[in-house]
Amino acid sequence: MKPGIHPEYGAVAFRDRATGDLVLTRSTLAARPAAEAVEVDGRSYPVVDVDVSVHSHPFWTGKGRVLDSEGRVEAFERRYGKGAR
Numbered sequence: 001m002k003p004g005i006h007p008e009y010g011a012v013a014f015r016d017r018a019t020g021d022l023v024l025t026r027s028t029l030a031a032r033p034a035a036e037a038v039e040v041d042g043r044s045y046p047v048v049d050v051d052v053s054v055h056s057h058p059f060w061t062g063k064g065r066v067l068d069s070e071g072r073v074e075a076f077e078r079r080y081g082k083g084a085r
Contacts, residue, residue, distance in 0.1 A: 007031045013038050013045040018056035 010030030014023045015038070024040060027048070034046030055061075 011043075011045050013040065013047050014053065015047050015049050016053040016055045017049050017051055019053075021053065021055040023053060 007028040008031035009026055009028055012025060012027040012030045014025065014027075015021070016023075022038065022040065024045065029048055030046055032046070036047045037044045038047050039045075
């Protein structure tokens with residue numbers, strides 16, 4: 001790798017907005033100025049808020065929804081007619 005062209009790679013805390021859970025990992029986002037920091041085990045980490053993580057995604061939590069695909073097809077046909085496909 002060429003020196004001086006790659007962003008810094010450091011520890012970051014990703015926080016799920018829905019559940020408040022933290023995931024500590026490493027990312028190039030550590031180089032950006034953090035608006036907020038969180039302290040975990042006596043160390044301070046920059047925080048990145050995410051909308052969905054493994055703690056709140058329906059697939060991983062087992063709380064998935066069944067979509068009414070038949071109703072969507074019927075609504076499409078009502079709006080655009082049967083020959084629109």
